[in-house]
Amino acid sequence: MASLAISDLVDLDQRSLYISAFSIMFNPLFWNIVARQEYRTRILTRIFAGNSRAACYFLAATIFSLGLVRDYVYKSALADQPAHPALDTPAVKLVSYALFAAGNTLVLSSTWALGITGTFLGDYCGILMDEMVTGFPFNITDAPMYYGSTMSFLAVALYFAKPAGLLLTAWVLVVYLIALSYENPFTSGIYAEREKERAATKKRSKKAQ
Secondary structure, X not given: OOOOOHHHHOXXXXXXXXXXXXXXXXXXXXXXXXXXXXXHHOHHHHHOOXXXXXHHHHHHHHHHHHHHHHHHHHHHHHHOOOOOOOOOOHHHHHHHHHHHHXXXXXXXXXXXXXXXXXXXXXXXXXXXXXXXOOOOOOOOOOOHHHHHHHHHHHHHHHHOOOHHHHHHHHHHHHHHHHHHHHHHHXXXXXXXXXXXXXXXXXXXXXXXX
């Protein structure tokens, strides 16, 4: 039995495939660069006349809009790709429904738990949460937005029976894992700095007494 090459499953000549891969990579790269610039220079806050909350909402709207574009490009790329009969079965469809439901549950519940500013990098704008959220879905994974989004990508790929979707979903996971490797330490550093400032304030207050 001859082994299948990736070119037998995925149409590598379709430009839409590469546009989708670029869009998937661009989004976290964009928000990490912009958010770090905001943290270091307060560029967005200054644009919004010192209103850090308005800056965060603008960043949130931009990230959300880019996500919609990325999703549209992904679905367009899948439309240009061949389906595979091994994926086009009722059982796979059921799996896709379950993945889509679970993925969106993770995304929506984490947004509910964190709020808009907590979800969309408010801590980079100086809007820090009082304490870490440890309830659902953060008691399941420390990155429910990323893993939930990855599950949704996989669900769509399986629903349309497109091997190219599986390839792009793997790329989504790789990109998100790389993003997390940069975001988690940076965010932890922001909160560690806040705790140092709190400790210093408490120490000065005790001395004043």
